[in-house]
Amino acid sequence: MDAPLPTPDALIRPWRTATLVASLIAALELVLLVAAAFLLLAKPLAHAVRHHAEAAAFAPAKKHVVATPVVHHAAKVPAAKLSRRETKVFVFNGNGRNGAASAGAATLSHLGYRISGTGNAAHQNYATTVVMYRRGYEGEAHRLARDMNVQVVGPLDGLKGSALHGGQLAVVLGAG
Numbered sequence: 001m002d003a004p005l006p007t008p009d010a011l012i013r014p015w016r017t018a019t020l021v022a023s024l025i026a027a028l029e030l031v032l033l034v035a036a037a038f039l040l041l042a043k044p045l046a047h048a049v050r051h052h053a054e055a056a057a058f059a060p061a062k063k064h065v066v067a068t069p070v071v072h073h074a075a076k077v078p079a080a081k082l083s084r085r086e087t088k089v090f091v092f093n094g095n096g097r098n099g100a101a102s103a104g105a106a107t108l109s110h111l112g113y114r115i116s117g118t119g120n121a122a123h124q125n126y127a128t129t130v131v132m133y134r135r136g137y138e139g140e141a142h143r144l145a146r147d148m149n150v151q152v153v154g155p156l157d158g159l160k161g162s163a164l165h166g167g168q169l170a171v172v173l174g175a176g
Contacts, residue, residue, distance in 0.1 A: 053127045080139035084112035084147075087140045088167040091118045094126030095175045104173050111147050116167035122158075126174035132156045137168040144169055 093101035101118035130152045133141035
């Protein structure tokens with residue numbers, strides 16, 4: 001006796017199942033490849049973003065104030081004429097965090113500096129902290145930068161001396 005012929009539906013069903021299984025495996029492989037690509041690219045991408053942010057922070061100012069970086073070890077820095085107790089510093093919040101200027105002023109006060117005042121910088125997008133000085137106080141600025149572990153020191157750029165309320169130095173607190 002002859003076996004009955006399989007119906008067309010019975011012939012298609014195994015292929016449909018095989019196709020679904022293959023599609024699920026391919027989707028899983030895609031997810032794993034995307035995750036592997038993310039893990040491989042995350043660190044270089046983070047470094048590139050940081051480099052771009054630092055380059056933007058050190059770029060010449062268009063509408064906001066950015067001091068020119070000065071290398072501490074390459075240039076002959078004049079000695080500070082005033083003691084820390086005689087040096088007045090105005091602290092600006094340039095990172096947008098509430099209370100950053102007050103906290104920075106408290107830290108500087110504990111280091112022995114006199115605080116002439118605190119306030120907000122004209123812009124709140126500084127990527128890094130900057131120390132600026134009035135003419136004749138470069139030595140004090142570099143000492144303050146060493147005390148704060150700040151790499152960017154420069155003359156007052158875009159600020160008037162009157163904005164420091166009698167201070168010789170200005171610190172603009174950045175995000176980093």
